[in-house]
Amino acid sequence: xxxxxxxxxxxxxxxxxxxxxxxxxxFIRSGELHESCTELFISKDGLNNSSAKIVHKGDLLLAxxxxxxxxxxxxxxxxAINQAILCINTEQSKEYIKAVWQKHVQKILQTYLQGGQGNxxxxxxKNISFYFALSKEQDKLANFIRLLDERIxxxxxxIEKLQSLIKGLNDHILKNIEGDQVCFADxxxxxGGLSGKSGDDFGSGDPFITYMNVYQNTYISENDYELVQIVxxxxxxxxxxxxxxxxxxxxxxxxxxxxxxxxGKSQKLYLNSFCFGVHFHGNRVLPQYIAHFISSTSFRKxxxxxxxxxxxxxxxxxxxxxxxxxxxxxxxxxxxATALDALHNHLTNEKxxxxxxxxxxxxxxxxxxx
Numbered sequence: 001x002x003x004x005x006x007x008x009x010x011x012x013x014x015x016x017x018x019x020x021x022x023x024x025x026x027f028i029r030s031g032e033l034h035e036s037c038t039e040l041f042i043s044k045d046g047l048n049n050s051s052a053k054i055v056h057k058g059d060l061l062l063a064x065x066x067x068x069x070x071x072x073x074x075x076x077x078x079x080a081i082n083q084a085i086l087c088i089n090t091e092q093s094k095e096y097i098k099a100v101w102q103k104h105v106q107k108i109l110q111t112y113l114q115g116g117q118g119n120x121x122x123x124x125x126k127n128i129s130f131y132f133a134l135s136k137e138q139d140k141l142a143n144f145i146r147l148l149d150e151r152i153x154x155x156x157x158x159i160e161k162l163q164s165l166i167k168g169l170n171d172h173i174l175k176n177i178e179g180d181q182v183c184f185a186d187x188x189x190x191x192g193g194l195s196g197k198s199g200d201d202f203g204s205g206d207p208f209i210t211y212m213n214v215y216q217n218t219y220i221s222e223n224d225y226e227l228v229q230i231v232x233x234x235x236x237x238x239x240x241x242x243x244x245x246x247x248x249x250x251x252x253x254x255x256x257x258x259x260x261x262x263x264g265k266s267q268k269l270y271l272n273s274f275c276f277g278v279h280f281h282g283n284r285v286l287p288q289y290i291a292h293f294i295s296s297t298s299f300r301k302x303x304x305x306x307x308x309x310x311x312x313x314x315x316x317x318x319x320x321x322x323x324x325x326x327x328x329x330x331x332x333x334x335x336x337a338t339a340l341d342a343l344h345n346h347l348t349n350e351k352x353x354x355x356x357x358x359x360x361x362x363x364x365x366x367x368x369x370x
Contacts, residue, residue, distance in 0.1 A: 002126035005090040009064065009122060010081035011051025013042055015253055015305055020046030026079030028055065029254050030063040033073035033085070034156070039297075040254070042080055052080040053087070060088040060097060065119045065251050067215040070105040072098050084252050086122055092132055095142035100130065103365045148361045155354045162347045166340060171297050173336055179328035185321040188280035191237040193248070193271040197228060205229035208270035209262070214245045215255060218291050218344060220262040228270060237277070239269045242287035244278045244294060246315070253313040257303035257320070259294035261287045276317060289333035292340045299325070 013020035021027075023043025032038050042052065055061065056078050063071040066084050074094055081087060090097065108128065112120055133141065184190070194208060207225035214220070230236055239245065239262050246259045262269075271277055280287075293299060306320055307313040328336070 001088075001128050001130050004092055004130075004132065005088050005126075007086055007088055007122050007126060008053055009083055009086045010053040012082045012253065013046035013050040013052060015307060017046070019043060020049070023047075025054075026077055027052070028061070028075070028077070028079045028081050028085065030066050030068045030071070030082075030084040030252065031254075033061050033063060033068070033071055033075070035160075036076045038077075038079060039300075047080055052082060055079065055081050055085075055087045058094070060090070060094045062086045062088060062101075062120075062125065064121060064125075066255050067212050067250075069120055070109045072101045072105070074098065082252060086120075086125060088125075093135070093138040093142050095146055096133070096138040097130070099142060099145040099365065103362075145361075145365075148357075148364070152354065152357050152361065155350065155357060159347065159350050159354065162343065162350060166343045166347065167295075167297065169343070170292055170295065170340060174293065174296050174298055174326075177326050177328050177332075179326045179332070181324050182284075182327045183322050183324050184278050187282075187285055187327075188278050190317060190321055191277050191279060193273040193275050193277075194228060194236060195273060197273065201229045203227060206268055206270060208272055209239060209245065209275070211247065211272050211274045214260045214272075214275050215247055215258045217260045218295055220245065220260050220264060222264045225269075230268075230270070236270055239271050239277055240279055241266060242280060242285075244280075244287070244290050245271060245275055246278070246294075246320075247274060248276045248317070249274050249312060249314045251312055253304060253307035253309075256307040256313050256315045257300070259291075261291035261294075263287060276315075278321075283330070284327065286330060286333040286337055288337035288341060289328075292337060292344075293325075 015021075020042055021040060023041055023046060025042050025044070025047060026038040027040040027042045028035075028038055029040070046052065047054070055075055057075055059075045061073055061075050061081065062085065063069055064084050064086050088094075088097070108120075112124060132138070205227045206229075208228050209220055210224060210226055213224045241263060243262050244259055245262060246257055247255055250256050280290075302323060302325075303315070303320070306316045306323075308316055327333075
């Protein structure tokens with residue numbers, strides 16, 4: 001790759017300086033490579049006083065690490081990138097490079113998988129051997145893949161509109177909510193994930209919830225467990241029905257404090273070491289309501305300053321448990337959850353359809369000489 005491409009990555013302005021996040025420069029994070037807008041914006045001072053770098057519309061972007069490691073996209077906007085994104089500049093067809101990368105990305109990630117998350121670096125990407133077809137062949141293959149991508153893009157727009165509707169409705173409801181001022185410490189207790197485990201302990205045994213399962217979902221997926229060996233009488237915390245689970249540690253502050261709720265079967269189930277859980281006592285909390293509350297914009301903005309670190313960010317759990325928020329009555333929680341769950345179920349069905357299109361694309365790529 002380094003023979004025909006140049007590379008650079010960005011950085012993150014200090015989260016302790018709020019002025020850095022009051023500008024109009026879109027701040028593209030690793031989970032937003034395919035988006036035409038961003039959740040965060042930074043100021044010129046934030047850009048100039050950090051390692052954040054500007055990328056342009058049409059640039060090829062690659063997620064280096066975190067939950068979306070290995071994801072690749074052609075940027076739809078001009079904005080700034082953080083250290084989790086690598087910008088690849090080249091005279092070769094970017095659509096072609098994107099297609100070839102997507103075919104081999106799982107093999108690449110398996111080679112460099114570390115610590116429960118995929119980790120890449122600029123040096124790794126630079127030294128990956130890449131077959132570049134003749135320019136005309138690149139164009140033909142890229143055009144064919146583009147047709148598939150356009151159909152997938154249409155489906156993604158449907159999903160984006162649904163997500164926007166859910167987010168807007170969720171934020172509007174919570175903005176005007178009335179109830180008791182509480183904190184998580186008033187409602188339950190926190191517990192940690194797996195501890196004292198080495199690489200040899202994983203691959204067989206009892207199920208545990210992965211980092212990505214927490215990061216990507218509103219409700220924990222029961223189809224995305226991995227296995228760990230737990231010996232008799234070993235002291236490890238287990239996940240229970242209705243628990244809220246949160247990411248505790250990550251290379252980027254925006255991935256800290258992402259949450260999901262477990263509504264699965266009663267079984268011996270554990271949690272990965274990069275997350276923690278909150279078990280609720282009594283009947284003041286409806287788990288389905290909490291699942292939507294912890295995905296709201298107001299909650300995410302309250303969490304972001306609690307992520308501390310430089311190269312790796314950790315959530316200050318004690319501050320998190322004492323953070324105040326409004327909890328409505330159980331009756332109102334149920335009404336809100338019922339409405340949002342109906343949209344969430346529709347969204348789930350649209351995502352399943354998208355997965356089918358992606359499987360079709362993957363199958364066709366495997367049949368192509370690339």
